[in-house]
Amino acid sequence: MNDERDISPARLNAMRDALAEHVASEPVRAHRTRRRRVLIGSVLSLVAVGGVAIAGLRVLAPAEVVDTSIAMCASEARRNADGGFDGTAVAMSEPFNPGVPTDALELCTLMWEQGAFEPDFDPLSVPPEDPFPVPPLTVCVAPDGTAVVVPSDAPEICTALQLAPVAATTGPR
Incomplete structure (x- = not known):
């Protein structure tokens, strides 16, 4: 099993820097992903509500006996x-x-x-x-x-x- 003694100090510092960079950027990615999901959900909801409203107006609109x-x-x-x-x-x-x-x-x-x-x-x-x-x-x-x-x-x-x-x-x- 590897532990810190088998990893060179330069490699260990590079791994720590990569991990720190990943952790620092993660909340931004999560926020972007959440914002994108909310935006897509909102657009789909508006399309669904609009479709139902248009269908309802079509049924409810007065018509002529033909x-x-x-x-x-x-x-x-x-x-x-x-x-x-x-x-x-x-x-x-x-x-x-x-x-x-x-x-x-x-x-x-x-x-x-x-x-x-x-x-x-x-x-x-x-x-x-x-x-x-x-x-x-x-x-x-x-x-x-x-x-x-x-x-x-x-x-x-x-x-x-x-x-x-x-x-x-x-x-x-």
């Missing part, structure tokens, strides 16, 4: 596990469903009045003389541009259901 051939009349203001809604999709365009209102809100209101969302509803029965009560209804826009009418009067219901509110420039169609 597909007026079909509408979704939801029976509840909640989404199913598969992302869909309980209720029914109704064709609104003339060739497919003549005589049916072309306004999604009007169509879904008519369905509520006829009892289409009642548990014992029979589609082949004669509509009732007294209309069923209609809850407040809100029109939202699905990502594919179709109207989704949900039973709620809460202004934020579209956002809560991850749908876009209807843009002010368009009517609820």
